[in-house]
Amino acid sequence: MADPKGFLNHGREVAQTRPVGERVRDWNEVYVPGSLLPIISKQASRCMDCGIPFCHQGCPLGNLIPEWNDFAYREDWSAASERLHATNNFPEFTGRLCPAPCESACVLGINQPAVTIKNVEVSIIDKAWDANDVKPQAPERLSGKTVAVIGSGPAGLAAAQQLTRAGHTVAVYERADRIGGLLRYGIPEFKMEKRHINRRIEQMRAEGTKFRTGVEIGRDIDAAKLRKRYDAVVIAAGATISRDLPVPGRELNGIHFAMEYLPLANKVQEGDFVAPPITAEGKHVVVIGGGDTGADCVGTAHRQGAASVTQLEIMPRPGEERNANQPWPTFPMLYKVTSAHEEGGERVYSVSTTHFEGDEDGNVQFLHLTEVEFIDGKLTPKPGTERKIPAQLVTLAMGFTGTDRENGLVDQFSLELDERGNVARDGDFQTNVPGVFVAGDAGRGQSLIVWAIAEGRSAARGVDRFLTGASDLPSPIRPTDRSLMV
Ligand SMILES: Cc1cc2nc3c(=O)[nH]c(=O)nc-3n(C[C@H](O)[C@H](O)[C@H](O)COP(=O)(O)OP(=O)(O)OC[C@H]3O[C@@H](n4cnc5c(N)ncnc54)[C@H](O)[C@@H]3O)c2cc1C
Ligand code: SF4
DSSP: OOOTTHHHHOOOOOOOBOOHHHHTTSOSOSBOTTSSHHHHHHHHHTOOOOSSOHHHHHSTTOOOHHHHHHHHHTTOHHHHHHHHHTTOSOHHHHHHHOOOHHHHTOGGGGTSOOOOHHHHHHHHHHHHHHTTOOOOOOOSSOOSOEEEEEOOSHHHHHHHHHHHHTTOEEEEEESSSSSOTHHHHTSOTTTSOTHHHHHHHHHHHHHTOEEEESOOBTTTBOHHHHHHHOSEEEEOOOOOEEOOOOOTTTTSBTEEEHHHHHHHHHHHHTTSOSSOSSOOTTSEEEEEOOSHHHHHHHHHHHHTTOSEEEEEOSSOOOOSSOOTTSOTTSOOOOOOOOHHHHTOOEEEOSEEEEEEEEOTTSBEEEEEEEEEEEETTEEEEOTTOOEEEEOSEEEEOSOEEESOOSSSHHHHTTOOBOTTSSBOOOTTSBOSSTTEEEOTHHHHOSOOHHHHHHHHHHHHHHHHHHHHSOOOSOOOOOTTOOGGGO
């Protein structure tokens, strides 16, 4: 155990954020650089190294949290990094972006604020990069087997890294112009600067993984050709079809899916545009959808100089304490104030959009809504609550309905889908087609980065077994796992 009295002597402290007035004028990460390191050893000392570490169960990767907390407490950063990488290929992504279900499952959290596990995680990996301690791990010998990975989000990258290190020759195909999936073009720079992705890709290239950008499998290369060229295929193509809102006025100019709006803002940061082709500047912005994607639209609109930002959510506002039906150690649905929400704007709950109203040029000007309430378990409009709010840019952030079924990927591979529209797979993450595997949002449905990495690692083991008959690679999860409800 780090320090038997750590949790008695020190309260929970987390990373400091920069003042709102400063950070909305730039796109850098919201945290004060270097603010964690002075506190992190004490924070790690709060870990009690419980006999049954429920945090392992909370983390889909099964991260060895008490072990690296102990090393972080002793400031043995190299050993901490080794333990962290034993279960997680990309802790700099999860340490910044994970909602930390591990902390909801922390035993200390039963009656005290939980250990700041995520902040310890990111401190360990940032320290390791700074110390030049994250080295390529090229395989000692090659297997002579080849694998194609379709999609370069966290699932594809994790699968590719595991398989390359196991000695297979791996090529990652990405239809976008840059590697990273939603890490690159969904998640804004202020949540994670893209230099973190670039650094990992360099490491992966040095290990032997090949990357092919601007190639869409199903359109540019058909499935039959790919299967002929490679011994196995991993589909990690994400769940990229956005849920639409088919109400009157949807066709007006100025109404966009979040994933039409956010990538353009990210491309400005990459230097592709001077100004974003879709911008919130000077406009009344309405974001429909109260989740993380919606919050990313809110933070992006603030930085682009929106006149106002309103985020709408159809469900009631969650509580600030656990509900009785979401007891410890499950991951509770709580009212969250993200960094984007700290920066301003209004959040409106229990409302549903009825239609949009435009001007004579076909540009959206107003959004009409009504309040809703649950009656007999169904969300029902409340009579007399209809009103309209100004809306000159509307982003739809209501989730995703599954993997792309139009680019030929599903049909050409003859893939079976499950009842939720995701690519079906067996316990080894293999689809109905022998030698074709699936990992991440494409198989699980819209989820989280930590799950995508866990799926990529687990699918890699399935592929390795398929190619060689056995595998030493770890498999943190089964396809059906929904550990502690996240
Ligand atoms: C705006 C936004 C913010 C989010 N924020 C968070 C967060 O803060 N924390 C968190 O944990 N999760 C977050 N998520 C969810 C998380 O990003 C996803 O769960 C995760 O990225 C899924 O990883 P993946 O590898 O399965 O797919 P993706 O990241 O979607 O990557 C799939 C890739 O496959 C490529 N592709 C698709 N079809 C083809 C084809 N036919 N040929 C070649 N390439 C193809 C796509 O271009 C894409 O690059 C967020 C999601 C969004 C949309
Ligand atoms: S990956 Fe997420 S759940 Fe796992 S230890 Fe890190 S913050 Fe916690």
